[in-house]
Amino acid sequence: MKELELKYGCNPNQKPSRIYMADGGELPIQVLNGRPGYINFLDAFNGWQLVSELKKATGLPAATSFKHVSPAGAAVGLPLTETLAKIYWVDDLGELSPLASAYARARGADRMSSFGDFISLSDVCDVDTARLIKREVSDGVIAPGYEPEALDILKAKKNGNYNVIQIDPEYVPEKLEHKDVFGITFEQGRNELKIDDEFFANVVTENKELTEQAKIDLAISMITLKYTQSNSVCFVKDGQAIGIGAGQQSRIHCTRLAGQKADNWWLRQSPQVMDLPFVDSIRRADRDNAIDLYIGEDYMDVLSDGAWQAIFKEKPEVFTREAKREWLDKLEDVALGSDAFFPFGDNIERAHRSGVKYIAQPGGSVRDDNVIDTCNKYGMAMAFTGLRLFHH
Numbered sequence: 215m216k217e218l219e220l221k222y223g224c225n226p227n228q229k230p231s232r233i234y235m236a237d238g239g240e241l242p243i244q245v246l247n248g249r250p251g252y253i254n255f256l257d258a259f260n261g262w263q264l265v266s267e268l269k270k271a272t273g274l275p276a277a278t279s280f281k282h283v284s285p286a287g288a289a290v291g292l293p294l295t296e297t298l299a300k301i302y303w304v305d306d307l308g309e310l311s312p313l314a315s316a317y318a319r320a321r322g323a324d325r326m327s328s329f330g331d332f333i334s335l336s337d338v339c340d341v342d343t344a345r346l347i348k349r350e351v352s353d354g355v356i357a358p359g360y361e362p363e364a365l366d367i368l369k370a371k372k373n374g375n376y377n378v379i380q381i382d383p384e385y386v387p388e389k390l391e392h393k394d395v396f397g398i399t400f401e402q403g404r405n406e407l408k409i410d411d412e413f414f415a416n417v418v419t420e421n422k423e424l425t426e427q428a429k430i431d432l433a434i435s436m437i438t439l440k441y442t443q444s445n446s447v448c449f450v451k452d453g454q455a456i457g458i459g460a461g462q463q464s465r466i467h468c469t470r471l472a473g474q475k476a477d478n479w480w481l482r483q484s485p486q487v488m489d490l491p492f493v494d495s496i497r498r499a500d501r502d503n504a505i506d507l508y509i510g511e512d513y514m515d516v517l518s519d520g521a522w523q524a525i526f527k528e529k530p531e532v533f534t535r536e537a538k539r540e541w542l543d544k545l546e547d548v549a550l551g552s553d554a555f556f557p558f559g560d561n562i563e564r565a566h567r568s569g570v571k572y573i574a575q576p577g578g579s580v581r582d583d584n585v586i587d588t589c590n591k592y593g594m595a596m597a598f599t600g601l602r603l604f605h606h
Contacts, residue, residue, distance in 0.1 A: 215241050223252045236392070242385035243356075247369045248377035250354055254332055256283050258356040258379055261334025264288060264441040266383075269336040271409060271433045274453075276336040277316035277343075278438075279328040284446075284461065286327035288438045289319030289454030290430075298322070301482045303498060304346060314342035319454040321350060324475050325502045332356075332377075339364045347371070351499065358383040407601060409436050414574055414597040418586055421595040427452070428549055428572040428595070435551030436574055436603060442553070444604040447561075449476040449568060450549045456480075457568070465552070469561045472550075473568040477542055480569075481509045481533075484541045491527040500525070509533055545569030553603040555579040559588035566592045576602050 217234030218241065231252050235241055250258065257280035264285060268276035274290035291312030299305040302322030310318060313335060321328045333347060335357040344364035347355060354377025355368065368378050393400045411429050413436065424432070431450040438448045442460045447468040449457035457476030459468035481487060482505060490508070492501055504525050507516045513532060516522060522529045550565050552575040562585060565573065577598030579585065589596045 215244070217241070218245070220252050220255075221249065228252075237388075242382040244380045246360070246365065246378040246380055248354060248372075248375050250377040250379060253282070254354050254377055257281070257332035258334060258354070258381075260441045261285065261332065262356050262381055264437060265334045265336040267409070267437045267440070268434060271437060272430055272453075275313040275316050277313065277320045278334045279317070279320045279331040280334065281327055281331050284443045285320075285438055285441060285455065285458060286331060287320035287323040287455050287458070288434065289316050289323070290434065291316035292319075292453040294318060297483050297488070300488060303501075307342070307346065310346070311340050311342040313337050313340055314346050317343055317346060321346075323454055323456050323479055324458070326506050327475075329499060329502075339368070341367070344368050349498075353377060354379065356381055405440060405603075405605075407440070407603075409433050409440075413599055413601075416598045416600070417595055418577070418582075418598050419589045419594060419596045421590075421593050424572060424595055424597070428547070431549035432551060432572060432574045432597070435549055436599070439551050439553040439603045439605070441605055444553050444606060446553045446605070447472045448551050449473065449565075449570065450551070451476075451545075451547065451569075456548070465554070465557060466560055466564065468552075469556075469564045473564050476545075476548065476568045478506065478509060480542060480545045481538060484533075484538075486531070486533050486537065486541075490530055493525060493527055496525060509538070542567070542569075547571050549573070551575065553605070555582070555602075556585050557581055559584045561585070562588040562592070562594070566594075570594065573597070574599055576600055 217232050220231040222229050223231040233255055261278045261280045264278050265276040272290050276290050278288040279286045294315050302318045304318045330351050332353050333355040338359040339357045340361050341364045344367040348367050348371055356379040368376055390401055391404050414432055435448040435450040438455050439446050445462050445465055445468045447459045448455055449472050456479040457472040459472030462468040504516050516525055546569045548569040549572040550570045555576050555578045557579050558581055571594055573596040
């Protein structure tokens, strides 16, 4: 297949639309089911690059959950704790395969943003992963292959219209890439920067210690940022992104957004949230939305009389600001990556409130001394990579 006609481009009025190889060669993909669209393919190809790099960097199966050309979550296939299995709503599925665990983590970190996602998998999709995907609201999946039973499960999703793409894992793109904007062609070399342990060798803070887990988490953060619309900041803990702030014009707004998502991920693990008495008939998406409101400033939307009865068997207590802060203070050893330098120490102050201990960023700000001093105040270890990771 040398080209594939699409229904339309980013929007229904943008026609005609297609994907094809500029050199006239064969596309490195097969559509096994459904009819993926323009944005689906943007998510699929960016996501495939991300999980491929995560697999190379860590040696573990990887998954990402993409929405609107940025990852909502990304993770490697480490076993789930009992608590994580419960907050990701997979505790009824038994022990999951490493690939399924990676997707459970990627999807579960920010379930609100992952609703209607496009999935990328580093490895052949197995039955465990297909069963997990089957029950979630998702637009499609790309992987290097599918077990026969897994493919049958996915083909039955969305009344037979679920998008399933297989990509040739041996495909290597050209060194130069092109993009047309306003009838003008842009050309640049591909960002083939390899991120490994050496990437974090220049530790500029008083605390020089980066644990092996911290190096893995920082690598996950930076690889995720390579495929996140800039400006972007990524919080990671124990092999998965827990908060991604994407596409903000201000660096501090990226950090606040990512930090709030990381806080929500941790608050969902608090006993007060895990013990919420949901009515038996509540749908998964409504449950996720209720939790998001309950732990936020708009908690009365789900606790007011006439509202809570449709969600809970009994009215929960308010999760007070003081109780939330007490629980958040238990979050620790979080890694944080930034795709460009932090211009001020306020980013570090915000990161500290979400348990950040390890940081990687390019450095190069005229206020680097202020940023380093703020890290030293909290005993953080920060590496300067010297390399920016903008993605547009």
